Amino acid sequence: MEQMLGGTRITYLGHSTFRFVTAGGGQIIIDPFLTNNPQTPDDLKRVGELDTILITHGHFDHFDDVESLAAQTGAGTVSNFEIFSYLQRQGIENAMPIQKGGTVEVGGIKVTATHAFHSSSIQLDDGSYIYAGEPVGYIIEFESGFKLYHAGDTAVFGDMRLIGELYNPDLALLPIGNQVVMSPYEAAHAARLLGVEHVVPMHYGTFPFVPGTPEEFQEHASALVPDLKVHVMKPGDELAS
Secondary structure, three states, X not given: OHHHHOOOEEEEEEXXXXXXXXXXXXXXXXXXXXXXXXXXXXXHOOOOOOOEEEOOOOOHHHHOOHHHHHHHHOOEXXXXXXXXXXXXXXXXXXXXXXXXXXXXXXXXEEEEEEEOOOOOEEEOOOOOEEEOOOOEEEEEEOOOOOEEEEOOOOOOOOOHHHHHXXXXXXXXXXXXXXXXXXXXXXXXXXXXXXXXXXXXXXXXXXXXOOOXXXXXXXXXXXXXXXXXXXXOOOOOOEEEO
């Protein structure tokens, strides 16, 4: 694992939020849900320097801290066109659009948007919701060639096999929470379709509507993908080389 990471450091901040530090020192966060995240340790709710924010969709548990972090740090954002347009209207100048199948280079990494089966909306201050485009996952390729797949919020789908063939990710971050994302059983099938050797389960245990557990995932994975290496991370844990 350490050799595979090629100098990349991955910190789990709870739910679906991860921080990546590249070998070249780039600071990236994906789906920042920190301030109101019951899983995030208090000392990790303050982000400090930040270059890039990746956004999979507009739901609060992935988007809550996007605007404040972008404003505080000047970090660029990467999101679908609808969220990009919303952020521009909010005065975020470094917003960048991406759509499924497209790739951008930002912060020393290559980011490719992939399909995800879910929904996406943004809640406004008055409590109403606006459409926030289609959700995405991301393939992230770091300077060393290490490739990571953050699936976003999704069900399992057959084209995960195509994602594996096209991008050959080394590590997949897969939701396992059930009810509002794929279940541990579906996530095990996702790992099989992707052909990955390493998985970090995410998006579970934060709220009553994500009851899936890593133990369930490991049980199904051991039957479906017996050679899979499952890395269960607690908020604050790191993978680093």
